[in-house]
Amino acid sequence: MYIALLGRQPALGMAELEKVHGDVKWFSDHSAVITTDEFSIEKLGGTLKAGRIVATLPRGDWRTSSMKLVKAYTDAWSGVEGKITLGISAYGFDISPRDVQKTGIVLKQKLKKLDVSLRLIPNQEIALNTAASHHNKLGLSSNKVELLVVRARNGKVIIAESTGAQNITALARRDQERPKRDAFVGMLPPKLAQMMINLATPDSVDKDSRALRILDPFCGTGVIPQEALLLDYDAYGTDLSEKMIAYTQTNLEWLKKTHHIDEHTWELKADDAMTARWTQPIDAVACESYLGQPFSAPPSPGKLTEVRGNCNKIITAFLENIGPQLESGTPLCVGVPAWRSTDDSFTHLPLINTLEQLGFTRHEFANVRNEELLYARDDQVVARELLVLRKK
Ligand SMILES: C[S@@+](CC[C@H](N)C(=O)[O-])C[C@H]1O[C@@H](n2cnc3c(N)ncnc32)[C@H](O)[C@@H]1O
Incomplete structure (x- = not known):
């Protein structure tokens, strides 16, 4: 059994875990327990x-958890040779x-x-941030350990040994070092992708023993x-714009x-997603579709009607x-726009209510509601709403 500490928008992380691992349950507001041997x-x-x-306490405060851990x-670790580097991260404790x-x-x-020597990673916060865990390589070898101590609202405590943190260096590099970027088209964070x-x-991982191919028609x-x-x-990417295909x-x-x-191939072509004839195979579709123009403040009702209609x-x-x-049965994840209003509610696209008529079934998650699959930073007006679908 594993515990996963989820990102800023835990519902999205939870939905992802559920799709990848199946047997997943919430533990606290920001963590999930996964029944699996490998993670x-x-x-x-x-x-x-x-x-x-490694341990579960039915009810625990920091004192009891800490005593147990020590x-x-x-x-x-008595008798361990060489230095141990240790980080301790607490979640959900006051x-x-x-x-x-x-x-x-x-x-x-x-x-x-x-006679065992321990190097402690200092805590700026009660939990080490992902950067500290990643840069110190905690969880990646037997003498670099991070203990995750997570408390749920009902008082239950899980103690886990980290098996690693998100590789934020690699993610930042893929985001920032790509030669072609375009602020107007919008930058999809690699994590969200x-x-x-x-x-x-896709359901079948070994179809005809060829690699599976993902289409992005708005690449x-x-x-x-x-x-x-x-x-x-x-990968298979198409986009209306020749310039984007070149990028x-x-x-x-x-x-x-x-x-x-090296083992993987890609195909790219400029084409209009409203009329394109795509080549096969298409094992799944993932795209951030047309989001309309960016806004720095909520648009006027008239403008919103126009952009939303378009x-x-x-x-x-x-x-x-x-x-x-x-x-x-082909799975799709289509990112569509939803617009934040001044009262922080969102205006959705009308097509969300016609997906069945359009020939798609919307996936029902066990742990999250579909309305929660909305990705937006706090200051963003145009959110990406993720429609997780299957072709009927
Ligand atoms: C929100 S951006 C996608 C950004 C992309 N995820 C990325 O990583 O850069 C939407 C894209 O849809 C393209 N687009 C707009 N209308 C289209 C259409 N009818 N068919 C295909 N692509 C279209 C735009 O050229 C733009 O590149």
Whole structure:
């Protein structure tokens, strides 16, 4: 059993876990328990840290959790040779970073008496941030350990040994070092692209023993094709704009030079998603569709009606066009716009209520409501609403 600590928008991370692992349950507001023997954080966009569960306390405060931890690890590490690097991260406790640090110091003193040397990572917060965990390589070898101590609202506590944190260096590099970027088209964060691809995970992983291929019909600068290649898929991108296809080509060539994607191929073509005839195979579709113009403040009602109508028309025509070209059961994750109002509610696209008529079934998640699958930073007016669908 594993615990996953989810990102800023936990519902998205949870939906992703559910699609990839199936047997997943909420533990606290920001964490999930996964029943699996194997868990790999590298392929997930919405999980910040994960750990193998080593103990569960039915009810615990920091004092009892801390005592348990000190006792268990004094025993476990007595006789260990070489230095151990330790980070302790607490979640859901009403304590200060000093309280966490104290636990580490008590453990360090006890181990010192047993001639075991411990290097403690200092806590700026009660939980180490992902950067600290990643840069110190915590969880990646037996002498670099991060203990995750997570408390749910009902008082239950899980203690887990981290198996690694999200590789934020690699994600930042893929976001910032790509040669072609375009602020107007919008920058899809690689993490969100990973989540979208995982939300469209094809059922059969070994179809005809060829690589599975993901289509992005609005590929822009190519973040989804890029992440698809890194997730072990072949990529197929189309976009109305010749310039965007050239950008994606340059970006994927850079990816090929800088990352290991040699077994995988890509195909790109300029085409209108409302009329395109795509070549097969298409095993899944993941795209951030047309989002309309960007806004720095909520638009006037008249402007919103115009932009929403326009986006609705284009995306409806796209779904009508692609539906008959997909095999029944093909999964899709389509990012569509939703607009934030001054009262922080969102205006959605009308087509969300006509998906069945358009020939698609909307996926029902066990742990999250579909309305929660909305990605937006706090200051963003245009959110991406993720429609997780299956061709009927
Ligand atoms: C929100 S952007 C996608 C950005 C992309 N995810 C990226 O990583 O850069 C939407 C894209 O849809 C394209 N587009 C707009 N209307 C289209 C249409 N009818 N058919 C195909 N592409 C279209 C635009 O050129 C733009 O690149």
